[in-house]
Amino acid sequence: MNGWIDHAVWWHIYPLGFTGALDADAGAAGPGLGLGPGHRLTRLVDWLDYAVELGASGLQLGPIFASETHGYDTVDHFRVDPRLGDDADFDKLVGAARERGLHLLLDGVFNHVGRSFPAPDHWFRRTESGDLAVFEGHHGLVALDHDEPEVLDHVVRVMDHWLTRGASGWRLDAAYAVSPRFWAAALDRVRPRHPGAWFTGEVIHGDYAAYLQESGLDSISQYELWKAIWSSLNDRNLFELAWALDRHGTVLDAGLPLTFTGNHDVTRLASRLTDERHLGHALAVLFTVGGVPSVYYGDEQAFRGVKEERPGGDDEIRPPFPAGPGELAPFGWPTYRLHQRLIGVRRRNPWLSHARTSHAHLANETAALVSTAPGDPTRRIVTLLNVGDAPFTFPIDHTGLTLLESDTPGDGRPSATVPPHGWSILG
Template identity: 80%
Template sequence: MQGWIEHAVWWHVYPLGFSGALRAGPGHRLPHLIDWLDYAVELGASGLQLGPIFAAETHGYDTVDHFTVDPRLGDDADFDKLAGAARDRGLRLLLDGVFNHVGRGFQAPESWFRRTGPGSADRAVFEGHDSLVALDHDEPEVLDHVVRVMDHWLTRGASGWRLDAAYAVPPRFWRAALERVRPLHPDAWFTGEVIHGDYVAYLRDSGLDSITQYELWKAIWSGLNDRNFFELAWALDRHNDVLGAGLPLTFVGNHDVTRLATRLTDERHVGHALAVLFTVGGVPSVYYGDEQAFRGLKEDRAGGDDAIRPAFPDRPESLAPFGWPTYRLHQRLIGVRRRHSWLAHARTRAIHLTNTAAALESAGAADRLVTLLNVGDAAVDFPIDAAELTLLDADTPGDGRGRTTVPAHGWSILGT
């Protein structure tokens, strides 16, 4: 078991957008990230989660060569520089493996592709995207290829893989791949993108360590927007079941969704969302720019992801001043998480619940932490036992022991 994952907090970057490479020609842009590694460390991250970095036709999810760094980002030497710089700072690397589909230019025998008919043009595509050709996961050579790719980059310095569109791949395929990769890299961690469905069953059948917790993501922002903490409590009950099967990747933003600061209808509730993220079980991930209160709307059109995958400046000091308070809020809450690493396995339940107020108790074998959330227009005095708890953080200053009164639209975290 990978003990390091229990302490992990990822900073998630989409490199093609971050480096301004998306619509550019060849260049050595991947090392641009090196100038941001100290920023990630100071944020509190322990790992760098990268979007696609392999040779692709456009957005990176249309891969044409899994063994080659995208020429727009650089080459193997650039990857080695980044991996070495991350390692020097104690940062793990999580790579994005797009193994369900490939770009039209991917060179392989026809037997590697899923078919819709006997003709040479009858290749199946991924979810209606004509540029994304689906691989046939019953083909042994496809399995061999994925195993080679995983092994290659884990050997070069990666610590794990996020498996794109894992839900579209038969779980038995991942199990077969991991049975061959794990003996070579027993410390590696594998999380799969699963949006809907039975998370527990997918973890059990696939052998993956983790899945992406979209159900909790949705309940966090919609529970806040709708003033309906019953939805959040329901999702946390389901989340507890998932934690019995693996450590899900938790988030309030990523490269595929509208940014949190845009999604929330009341900007006062950003802290509430983050307080939940960093005090419930799982492995938290922060999407680059969210820690600076970036805004961005995902749209269902060509170029509709551009607003949520922006370029970053050369160095952190070039960021606009308005985002730094949100960065410091992330620092504080990640600090709480890192000081209470038992939270990775914690189960969370609502010990007080109304539409607009929730007391969420996260418990481990010998530890307890309570997150108090109030999105109502009046202060709430939570009727909970907080005699042994100390105020760890809150949206407003306070120095009382076991403070249970939370102002309107406020939050606080109490713990041992």
């Protein structure tokens, strides 16, 4: 029933950072808590046309619910964070998004909550010593007990509440820390009321396909492919990418993974790559393989930012955006236009969401990736990658193919030859 996801491209925003609500210099709410109450969520409305022009079909939002600090330490799942606004602001955003045909994906932080979250003691997990269990050593993130029926009831109510108010689905934070049986039980109760909703879970390691099958989720976050994209380009080892794409096919057999080259938790692509000439290669892969692509705000403008494992180590990758697109620096617009072109290829070939990708040629520095529609090999797109220092002519038959996109100007005719550090897409 959620066939709309086959055409989806998300623009991923971390609202507390995007709107500047986490400005540590403002003392209204205390140290580290940000600017205090305000109607900042509606600032996103001024960026919806920018998202549409980018080619996105929806907004993937980070946490927007009342929390103690950064959004992942929730204190009230039924209340918009006062630093972002209120229910009326949420309704305005939903209405403006719907006017433009944009879906909203909300961030559900249901594995843990903030220490001031009001709930009975039996909602929380305990350590062997009797202390409150916390998430991955973070004192401020108290782990919920997912074997407790009241916790399941609460999560179901929250999901239902915001889906009824206009959300199209949920991204489930730290889904990997929760038994897949919990998600299956929750979705058994939520789906009948919201058959068109889409659910993706944050799963970093492990057997993605098995987790999808056991949890009933539609999707998981494809961290394995994310790592292979930038790592294979940095190492000039495209065998790693091909290996990951082979495994990616088994995930696609179980669901539509959320694919990305950046998000709110990782170093930005422009900073991660050791050779900036390979940015286009990474994006060409992202938009021509199966899954549901997500673009993290700022990446489409070649923003830089390094994730650091320290207090405040996320600040560089969660910056405020200006009031409107006209205030962005000029250097980022070529990357924005590159995203537009590649997303255009994606949107004109929506079968790519289910595509399986193999290789017609593979070497350390060169690869010809062939994405085909399931059951219809006549629908195919060939992505040619060259990360070497010399031109390369791929030993492939490109008869009948046209040039869809390339990083170099040419006469518009398809060619099997790609210049040094170049890429092209044939279809």
